[in-house]
Amino acid sequence: MFTKISIRWLRRALKMVAVLLTVGLLLGIFMGGAQPMAVGLVPAPWDKLVHAAVFAVLAGAIGFASGLYGWRMLLLSFWGAVLVGALDEWHQMYLPGRSAGLDDLASDAAGAALGAAALLQRERFQKWFFSHH
Template sequence: MNRRPPQRRWWLPALVLLAVIWVLSSSPDTPGPPLVHPLDWLAHFLTYLALGFCLGRATGRPLTALVLAVWWGALDEVHQAFVPGREAGLADWVFDLLGAFVGVTLAGRRRALPDEEVPEP
């Protein structure tokens, strides 16, 4: 994972995602139709992919961004254990982790400019 300079403008979408995750987890009923496991896991994966991407851009530090996203996913699962009608799940957290990893990895990629030399791997 490449380290990038931090971009503070990415903190706003990251904080919005953190708040949305918390609010949805506080509700006994998730909006929309009930999700079967594969769709629920896809929702976890995509949400945490977005969070990992935003945190990766905001911090410029892939490991820090990954730890923050994974920590939030674990905290969210514990939080859900205390919400009536919700349950905590290890599988949900694993999909949070996988999504965050992909998001942080994507955030660390640099796009080469046409006249910029790209070093060979």
């Protein structure tokens, strides 16, 4: 069914996708967020949902790209995404028309927690799957 070579190749390919996704999200957050069109792009309260979704994906991508497992991966994914959120809020203090907010950072952290939780579930599923096949 699955050979060691195909599993190894799939893991490498997925890790590369996660690295590219992480870089793409960072570019979008910092470069895209600095564009004038980003001001008021998503109206409140929907902007908090967008923050949470983006940072959930970012946390998942960071954790998957890291190649770590267990609590190390979960800590890196969560705190890495929260750090990006904090840096983004700090960055926004210096952008015309933008403002930093603890409410945005809280949404980022909630999303990061969801992303880390999804990684935990993925890890549990992976252990179950490979133990039964």
